[in-house]
Amino acid sequence: MFAREHKLTAWHLGVAMTALFIGGFFGPLQKLEYVGINLYTTLNKIGIASYYQGLTLHAVLNALVWTTFFIVGFFTYAITHSLDKELTHPKINIIGLIVMIVGLIMAAIPILLNLATVLFTFYPPMRANPFFYIGLVLVVVGSWVCGWGFYLTYIAWRKENPGVRTPLIALGSLITMVLWQIATLGVATELLVLVIPWSFGLVEGTDPQLARTFFWFTGHPLVYFWLLPAYVSWYGMLPKQAGGKLFSEPLARLVFWLFLALSVPVGLHHQYLDPGVPAGWKFLHALLTYSLFIPSMLTAFNVVASLEIGARDNGGTGLLSWVRALPWGDPSYAAQNLAMILFVFGGIGGLTNSSYNLNLAIHNTSWVPGHFHLTVGSAVTLTFFGIAYWLVPSLSGKPLWNRKVALVQTWTWFFGMLLMGNGLHILGLNFGMPRRTMIGAASYAADAWTPMLIEAAIGGIILGISGLLFYSNMVGTVFSKKRLEAPIEMPVAEPYESEPAPAWLDNWKPWLAVTVVLILVAYGPILVDMIANANMTSPGFKVW
């Protein structure tokens, strides 16, 4: 059973990890450039034209490709195992994977040829080669198609199991895919309606302000598309790995529904400083963004309580010293617990970013990459490493190559991110150092920045080493000659209380209705106004 699903998952994971390997390579180079060690002159010889071409590769491959492929692959495994049902239409998921890979190749070629050095935000009127945009659309559409395969399987399961509560892991994964489907309507509209015809020269001008607004319609829920798979693991799997039970299963379900409803109508908090958006709309989105604090806080309590149950069962005692009874020797566990700790800092910084007033102190400074390396770069990526430490052995039927190397990897990632995150946050907040800028060549970079630049560079180098340790383990596992004695199953946390969740927490209709209404309220009038008054005057520019 599940042979086909495992193969699909392996393909997704393989592409994801290859992307992160190439994209991650540029990370330490960026931080070295900050302290005056410019290796890009050497890279010119292998066809990397500039710091910014490298940065585009880093951003697109890590933030878009690594995440999307890993998530779809992980969900292929998690949904089918959680429902205990094979994909009903596996061909749909195979087609989805193929479309994603074709899109990836189509987008990668212009980037590698230095025809799309536009970073992952590709703000018009910077104009890349049209195939870069078409490739991105195909990656997104391919992931939708994979989602449709999941929905059909779920519908079939529902028919066979009327009245049964959807297992939490499947429910959280399906909600995440639906959230992604709704959220990406923004960027799909931006690309298909505004950008692609303009990049082919079919229309002369575009409206950069409108394009930005469509982009951020997708841009913020994108971070929940990254984060919720980690939550699936933290709620649905990690308590089991810690020997515990999920403290409040109904509240875990509620959290996923709240993220579905609240993730999209908040995008304008990325545009507080945009000239073309009225203040009232920005403030409304500030309120809605703050409401996302609630499901985040619910998660903090519920997950920690679930882990505590496991620690106390393992003989942990005291108010806090039970923490030592957690399975720190298990790299899959340690990675995810460390990811959570870094996420606390990322979350607090996120409150600053979303604050209507404080935002201007840090907008577009290096604080922002400092923030998202603690969130998507740590909470998400380190959790995905943790998942890979059981999932890759499960898929390959081979034991993890080296457990100690895996433990060193998780701790080096943790400390590397602490150093780099701290350095980037302080440089942004105290000195206004701009993000995504070749700082080593900037005239305004002051001597006072040096200590923090060095700290960030040390963090970056540690992260590079940690990444190599991760890859050595993946390669070592896949090519190992040893076989597992017993197959590794997906860890599934049992609920602490046996009472099933109420029916309204297993009903899509009201939650989808709330989601649509909130989007219409928060985006409807302003988008209609911006479209009706579109200023289609910007011709395209190639500025690299």
Add this chain to the structure above:
Amino acid sequence: MIHVDRSEKIYIIISVTLISVFFIALGISSFVYGFQVPVPEQRVDPRTIATPAPDNPFGEPGLRELVPGKKYEAYVLAQIWSFTPREIRVPAGSTVTFYVTSKDVQHGFRINETNVNMQIVPGEVSKLTITFDEPREYDFICHEYCGVGHQSMAGKIIVEP
């Protein structure tokens, strides 16, 4: 309804209270203390914005004196990879309203160590006002990636005694 553990209930109440207090503080600082963000000011055509014309201040960017020593307007044109003007001199104690737009791609405009921070979007004019009290120098820098020369896009404001 869901059964919720007592300690978790207390925690939820504290969380909701906390974020509500934050939001009220946000509202007060924004509307009582006159916090400003750029808002729709004027739509322009980036293709002709740099062309001198009687009704186009961006045709000749620079400082305009409204009340000598007190009140100024600064029209700043962003383009790859420089600001025009690159240097702005004002006397201490003057209030300056910045109007910034771009003739090509998106840029950023941040006067470091002040509350002036704006996204510069072609087709739109970004506007913020600030009072410079102390004589000193400020860097203003482009904070949005705008091509391979992005890191050299900056200027200076010199507040004279």
